[in-house]
Amino acid sequence: MMDFVNIINNKLQEFINDYQELKEPMEYALFPGGKRFRPLLLLSILDDLKKDINLGLEVACAIEMIHTYSLIHDDLPAMDNDDMRRGKPSMHIAYGENIAILVGDALLTESFYWLSKANLPDHQKVKIINLIAKYTGARGMIRGQVLDIKSFNVNYEEILEIYQHKTVDLIACAILSAAIIGDVEDPAWYEIATELGKAFQIKDDLDDVDKNEESTIIKAIGMQNAQELFYKCRVKCLNLINDKLGKEKTYKLVETVL
Numbered sequence: 001m002m003d004f005v006n007i008i009n010n011k012l013q014e015f016i017n018d019y020q021e022l023k024e025p026m027e028y029a030l031f032p033g034g035k036r037f038r039p040l041l042l043l044s045i046l047d048d049l050k051k052d053i054n055l056g057l058e059v060a061c062a063i064e065m066i067h068t069y070s071l072i073h074d075d076l077p078a079m080d081n082d083d084m085r086r087g088k089p090s091m092h093i094a095y096g097e098n099i100a101i102l103v104g105d106a107l108l109t110e111s112f113y114w115l116s117k118a119n120l121p122d123h124q125k126v127k128i129i130n131l132i133a134k135y136t137g138a139r140g141m142i143r144g145q146v147l148d149i150k151s152f153n154v155n156y157e158e159i160l161e162i163y164q165h166k167t168v169d170l171i172a173c174a175i176l177s178a179a180i181i182g183d184v185e186d187p188a189w190y191e192i193a194t195e196l197g198k199a200f201q202i203k204d205d206l207d208d209v210d211k212n213e214e215s216t217i218i219k220a221i222g223m224q225n226a227q228e229l230f231y232k233c234r235v236k237c238l239n240l241i242n243d244k245l246g247k248e249k250t251y252k253l254v255e256t257v258l
């Protein structure tokens with residue numbers, strides 16, 4: 001898996017070498033980076049499907065760029081107002097709000113530039129661009145963020161709706177793109193994304209419980225129920241991955257992240 005991280009990092013580095021005066025802040029945003037979970041997921045699925053992982057490399061990096069933009073904008077004073085991210089000062093603390101906003105915008109726009117240049121047949125590329133635009137924009141991740149901002153005293157259904165868009169949708173981009181590239185499309189992949197994304201977000205909430213955030217599953221259903229739901233989603237997701245791909249790279253990646 002370490003190899004895959006290096007492959008992802010080398011590609012991201014190659015992308016940002018193009019960016020002139022934005023190169024330094026873009027590098028600050030993307031390196032050393034976080035877990036690289038979404039791109040790793042995409043490459044692992046391709047590998048388990050016995051496909052060349054290089055086919056999915058631009059797509060994997062584009063998804064990581066969108067993820068990074070969402071974190072930069074989420075940290076802004078107008079959003080969550082977080083001073084630290086990935087163990088260092090957040091983008092707007094290091095470079096100012098103006099550059100943080102612009103780096104976020106640039107990461108989002110550039111992700112589609114690199115998607116358009118991916119080394120894939122045009123019909124797959126169009127499908128993937130459509131998918132990623134749909135799941136990260138006003139129907140998907142941004143909608144999740146809007147629902148989150150507007151939420152107060154959420155119930156179980158409302159919090160699941162927020163998680164579905166805020167967290168599941170971007171994870172779905174990685175999984176469904178791999179299914180398109182691997183030519184194995186099937187609704188079961190979206191089910192895997194949903195169980196995985198829910199478990200991922202609940203774990204994040206359980207880890208951050210001290211922050212006492214407003215709209216979390218813990219607030220909605222209590223600590224013990226949230227823990228039980230986490231285990232249920234984790235098991236369901238691992239079983240679904242096992243059915244599709246066996247206990248190979250993807251299974252092991254998800255097992256260690258969840």
Ligand code: GRG
Pocket residue numbers: 033034035036037069070071073074086141142145166167200201204
């Ligand atoms: C467009 C103004 C504007 C804002 C967009 C959509 C959005 C802001 C933010 C996304 C919402 C969000 C922060 C969801 C949380 C998902 C989540 C658990 C992120 C953490 O992901 P990890 O753990 O992070 O993969 P690393 O650091 O490992 O990459």
